Amino acid sequence: MPKIVDLEQRKQEIIEKAMKVFIEKGYHKTNLSDIAKECNMGRTTLYQYFKDKDEIFNYVAEQLSQRLETDCKNILENKKLSAADKLKMIISLLALQYQLEKNKMLMMIEMWLLSKRENTILKAKFEKRVSVLRKIFEQLLDEGIKTKEFKEINPKAMAFTIFTLVETFALQAAFTSNISYQEHLNNIYALLNSLKA
Structure with missing residues (x-):
């Protein structure tokens, strides 16, 4: 049986980890690969939740x-x-x-x-x-x-x-x-x- 993922909960988890990266590296030096790595997921998976780092900031x-x-x-x-x-x-x-x-x-x-x-x-x-x-x-x-x-x-x-x-x-x-x-x-x-x- 496939695992059911709560979209909003997962987005919240990504946001929390992304903030850590943004705070450590700053906005310009952060890319989606950094955020994906911090979240222990591939960039392709991250794109299922957010299209870019601006969208993460906006969220x-x-x-x-x-x-x-x-x-x-x-x-x-x-x-x-x-x-x-x-x-x-x-x-x-x-x-x-x-x-x-x-x-x-x-x-x-x-x-x-x-x-x-x-x-x-x-x-x-x-x-x-x-x-x-x-x-x-x-x-x-x-x-x-x-x-x-x-x-x-x-x-x-x-x-x-x-x-x-x-x-x-x-x-x-x-x-x-x-x-x-x-x-x-x-x-x-x-x-x-x-x-x-």
Whole structure:
């Protein structure tokens, strides 16, 4: 009787091993043969799951994005939380994800830099994901202004500023081993507290 393989489970196993190779060698120096070798399979078998290394990168990005968007949606739908509390929870969620998924984040940073240099489809996907998060920040700031929780500010500009702080924090955290996540989160929270009406 032939062995039944769960396609998604196998893809996940390949992704985990591919990330190890990408992190060790970098995007440009990694090829499908390296990934196939790490997965103990032939390149032909690997092609049954992914057409190229860009697709592997995209798969990782998609998974991280979907998980993050689901978590953000759950926070946004919580009627018991104020706009400021929702904003703090989402920022904490992002910081926690960056901390727990440091290797994936390093890979994402490399891909983001590559997509900036090379005009690719990935560039559009990254920009869309970033845009969704900024829009969530903007929405929450606007909600807080309407409920008189926040001062009158430009929600779009402030959302950009806060997101840039979080993004920079994630970038620095990926390269610094002795960073105190909570101290830096507290600084971002201090900025949010200064916005309160």
